[in-house]
Amino acid sequence: MPPMDGKTALVTGASSGIGRAIAQRLADDGARVYLTGRREDELRKAAAEIGPAAVAVPCDVSRAADLDRVVDVIRADGRRLDAVIANAGLGVVGSLAEATQEDYDLVFGVNVHGTLLTVQKALPLLAEGASVVLLGSTTGVQGVPGMGLYAASKAAIRNLGRTWAAELAPRGVRVNVLTPGPTATPGIEGLAGLNGMTTEAFHAALADQTPLGRVGRPEEVAAVAAFLAGPQSSFVTGAEYFADGGQVQV
Known part of the structure; x- marks a missing residue:
C-alpha cells in the first residue's frame, strides 16, 4: 500500500520547482494533494499534469484571506490535513548597504509571515499525527554575501520549526525542517x-x-519531503534534514 494512501496534503509554492516535485511525489505516494501558488495558469497546469489527485487553489501565502480560502476548499471537500508542506518562498539579492524596507517586507512577508500564516490557518484541519514540513535553506547557516535578508528569513524558519514542534507535540503533530542545497x-x-x-x-x-x-534534482528533495510527511518518520520531530549534497555538512 502506498505510504500516503488515503491521506491529504497541502503544498504551498507548488507551481514549479521543488514544490511542484513534492506535490507530484506525494500524489504518487497515494495522497490527495492541494497545491497553492500565485501564478494561477502555471499552478493549474501543474495540477493537471499531476493528475486527478491534485487540486489547484491559487493563493498568495502572505495574505491571510487567501489562506482562509484554501482552508475552506479543503474543509468543503470533507478533508483533514495529514501533511502540510510550507514551501512557498522567495529571495532578493543585495548587500547590507543596498537593502531596502521594500526588500525586507517582501522577503519576510512571504518567507516568515507566509509560513506562519500557512501553519496557523491549517491548525484546525490537522489530523492527530499530522506532519508539518517547513522549507529552509543552506544560506540559513552560512554567511553568503548579498543573501542576508533571505538567509535571515530561513534562519527564522529553523527556529519556528523547533518551537512549533514543542507546541504541537501534545497533539501528536510533528514539525520538521527540510533544507535543500x-x-x-x-x-x-x-x-x-x-x-x-x-x-x-x-x-x-x-x-x-x-x-x-x-x-540536486527537485525530485531528490521531494523524496526527503515525502519521508518527513509520511509514516516512515513517525518518531522524528524538531529536526532539520539537509538535502544539500553535503554542502554545509562536509
Whole structure:
C-alpha cells in the first residue's frame, strides 16, 4: 500500500520547482494533494499534469484571506490535513548597504509571515499525527554575501520549526525542517541571470561547492519531503534534514 494512501496534503509554492516535485511525489505516494501558488495558469497546469489527485487553489501565502480560502476548499471537500508542506518562498539579492524596507517586507512577508500564516490557518484541519514540513535553506547557516535578508528569513524558519514542534507535540503533530542545497529549479536559473552567467555555468559553479560534485534534482528533495510527511518518520520531530549534497555538512 502506498505510504500516503488515503491521506491529504497541502503544498504551498507548488507551481514549479521543488514544490511542484513534492506535490507530484506525494500524489504518487497515494495522497490527495492541494497545491497553492500565485501564478494561477502555471499552478493549474501543474495540477493537471499531476493528475486527478491534485487540486489547484491559487493563493498568495502572505495574505491571510487567501489562506482562509484554501482552508475552506479543503474543509468543503470533507478533508483533514495529514501533511502540510510550507514551501512557498522567495529571495532578493543585495548587500547590507543596498537593502531596502521594500526588500525586507517582501522577503519576510512571504518567507516568515507566509509560513506562519500557512501553519496557523491549517491548525484546525490537522489530523492527530499530522506532519508539518517547513522549507529552509543552506544560506540559513552560512554567511553568503548579498543573501542576508533571505538567509535571515530561513534562519527564522529553523527556529519556528523547533518551537512549533514543542507546541504541537501534545497533539501528536510533528514539525520538521527540510533544507535543500543548490537544486536545479527556475529560481536557480534566475540567480544565474543576475550573476551574468548561463544556467550551465552557474550549475557548474554551485556543483563545485558540494562534495557530491553536482546540483540536486527537485525530485531528490521531494523524496526527503515525502519521508518527513509520511509514516516512515513517525518518531522524528524538531529536526532539520539537509538535502544539500553535503554542502554545509562536509
